[in-house]
Every structure is written in C-alpha cells, then in structure tokens.
Amino acid sequence: MKLTAEDKHNVKAIWDHVKGHEEAIGAEALYRMFCCMPTTRIYFPAKDLSERSSYLHSHGKKVVGALTNAVAHIDDIDTAFSKLSDKHAEELMVDPANFPKLAHNILVVLGIHLKPHFTYSVHRSVDKFLSTVAYVLASKYR
Numbered sequence: 001m002k003l004t005a006e007d008k009h010n011v012k013a014i015w016d017h018v019k020g021h022e023e024a025i026g027a028e029a030l031y032r033m034f035c036c037m038p039t040t041r042i043y044f045p046a047k048d049l050s051e052r053s054s055y056l057h058s059h060g061k062k063v064v065g066a067l068t069n070a071v072a073h074i075d076d077i078d079t080a081f082s083k084l085s086d087k088h089a090e091e092l093m094v095d096p097a098n099f100p101k102l103a104h105n106i107l108v109v110l111g112i113h114l115k116p117h118f119t120y121s122v123h124r125s126v127d128k129f130l131s132t133v134a135y136v137l138a139s140k141y142r
C-alpha cells in the first residue's frame, strides 16, 4: 500500500500528539486487543495483562515507541522495522494474522483520544500507515 505525500503529512501531524503519550496509548491499545481478541493473549503467557499492570504499560511504550520510529523513517519503514520483523517471525513466532488486530486497536485509541485531530483524511492515512507497518512486520515470514 503506497503512502501518498498527503498520507505522510497526516501521519506526521497526528504523531506530534502521540509523542509523550506512547505508554498510555500503547497500554490501552494492547488492553483492548487482549480484551476484544483474546486469542492474542497466547503470546504473553504468565504476563500480567490487566489494565493497570506495569508490564502492559512498559510493553505498550515499546510498541508505540517503535511506531514513532517508523513515523520518523516513513520513507523507509522496511529498513526501520527489519530487526523487529525478524524478531516477530523467527523468535516470537507470532502469527502475522495478528498484526492487523493490534493495528486496528491502535487506530481505535487514536480516534478516541485525538478526536479533534482525527479527521476522515487522517483516519484513512493512519489506517494506511498501520496497514503498511503490519505488512512490513509480516514480510520476514517464509
């Protein structure tokens, strides 16, 4: 999926409002995913996945931090996510069908919390960006 110049502009603009809130946004997106799509929990055995757990918050910060890095390298997400894709494919062995599930929940959280900035065109651009991230993350699977 090709991100247009307008998409890149929209994603960078909304990400200015994400920066500094990576942990809260990430934790809520993960919590919603674990709640609404409970099969995703199987990759986190023995972890405390409750709403206020320190694990959920620290992991959420890492996930959205990685997205902040992808936004900073929006012209070359493949390279920016190369190691992360390897890790999910080779080490964590996460079924790539799960990536769009987290992408969906991140989109929901941004829509709720950044509503004034979440115009139709920003919605479309962020959806395309997260779909690209999910696609790139799945690219090392063979």
Ligand code: HEM
Binding pocket: 040, 041, 043, 044, 059, 062, 063, 064, 066, 067, 084, 087, 088, 092, 094, 098, 099, 101, 102, 103, 133, 134, 137
């Ligand atoms: C670890 C990002 C989707 C399962 C990680 C890490 C990052 C990350 C940054 C930490 C890597 C490290 O410490 O070296 C992302 C992004 C995703 C995504 C950006 C999609 C938008 C998923 C999904 C699952 C998953 C959908 C499973 C349902 C895991 C697991 C770990 C991990 C099990 C290891 C957790 C731990 O060490 O405690 N991910 N991830 N990821 N991810 Fe993902």
